[in-house]
Amino acid sequence: MYSTNVIENKEERYFPASIDFDLGEIVVTQGVIKMLDILPLELLKPFLARHKGGDWGHVCIQDKQQNDHATRYGDRILSSYKFCEQSIWIITEADRSVTTILLPSEY
Template identity: 55%
Template sequence: MSCNCSASHSPNQPPQPLFRLGQIVATRGVLAHLEHHGIAADPFLRRHVTGDWGDVPPEDAKSNWLAVRYGSRILSSFEVGGQRIWVITEADRSVTTLLFPSEY
């Protein structure tokens, strides 16, 4: 089975969303962390929904591409303000959650 395991974007056109995020939620810890550092979640959500999974191993990136195609959970991992934050979109695309790995 093959997958398109890289996002291709035209330099003149912003990348298009690959899937629905559903309701966007975050844990209290992540909200406090973002607020403390004056960081918006939007850039990380945009990266997640356009196929930039952040710092995930190649096998997780491949799983994400397959999840986009076949409809399972999608996980991105970003370093934000000195801490790792996960962005997880559920398989049914009803909700996307920002959380610390310790909160999973």
């Protein structure tokens, strides 16, 4: 898989290497709930599936590699996706007890 490094304006290769991991309890912050307004929470399920499946969304290659490593060695995992014209983050804690869906401003 190729990605463009915007800062250095060059293409870099990324080969996914994540393994399956537990999400733990799923928590959605008030900011995301407010953003959804009347939309159902089920609209977030595809993003959770991508996160669990090793598709880290809109993060740099180094963060993708760090996430892949984290699935194997028990570190925190962070994905970023566009939803309703905003970024949402999904963070799974290192101990895999909880996965939080939040706005970057809530971090």
